[in-house]
Amino acid sequence: MKITINGGHCPGMEPGAVGASGLQEAVVVQDIMHRVAGYLRTVGYEVLEVQKNELYEITNVSNGFNADLFVSIHCNSAANTAAKGTETYCYSLGGEGAKLAQCIQKQIVNSLGTVDRGIKTAGFYVLKYTDCPAVLVETAFISNPDDEQLLADAGKRDEFARAIARGITDSLQ
Ligand SMILES: [Zn+2]
Structure with a gap:
């Protein structure tokens, strides 16, 4: 089983959203990405971590890796x-993507x-x-x-990561 984990945006190039305290989305999700990848490797999955400024590079690298599942974190x-x-x-309801979304959510x-x-559909580039x-x-x-406080806390980021990893394994049951 091959899984791509994509941290949104790109630290140092494109920070994504920025909180009132100056906390940058790109930095938060990079940390969560590393943690999710660690937990998935522990249970035997092959994981590609990718965080790039250009969306086509993300999808190209993931498709070249032949990922079975793709999870972007924002x-x-x-x-x-x-x-x-x-x-x-x-991308759409009723399929494996929706099942994965439901399990992680x-x-x-x-x-x-x-x-x-809840879970929602969107035609985002990395989904399409x-x-x-x-x-x-x-x-x-x-x-x-309140949410920013969660994201700023390394312990809470680890809980997000564990939850995402569990959601991925749940969807494969
Ligand atoms: Zn984002």
């Missing part, structure tokens, strides 16, 4: 700082206690141009003070 952001919680995107909400915003079931996880809102 932090959400909204102009309304009250918006908070977790949501997970897939459930694990994160149950273990972190974040607001459950990957050759395997693919999801994009919006872990929490970096623009919300």
Whole structure:
């Protein structure tokens, strides 16, 4: 089983969303990506970690790796700082991508206690141009003070990572 884990955006080049404290999405999700990859390798999966500024490079590398599953990790952001919680995107409902999204969403909400915003569909580039079931996880809102505190805490980032890894293994049962 080969799994691509993609941290969104690119530290030092494109920070992604930035919280009120200066916390950068690209840095947060890089840490979560490393942790998820570690847990998946521990249980015997072959993992590609990829974080690049250009979206086509991400999908090309993942497709070249022949990934069986693709998971992109992001932090959400909204102009309304009250918006908070977790949501997970897939390209379409009813297939393996939706199953993977549901499993990851459930694990994160149950273990972190974040607001459950559900699974959603979107035509995001990395969902559309990957050759395997693919999801994009919006872990929490970096623009919300409560969620930002979670994302700033290494212990909580580890819980996000464990939850994502469990969601992946759940979807393969
Ligand atoms: Zn993002």
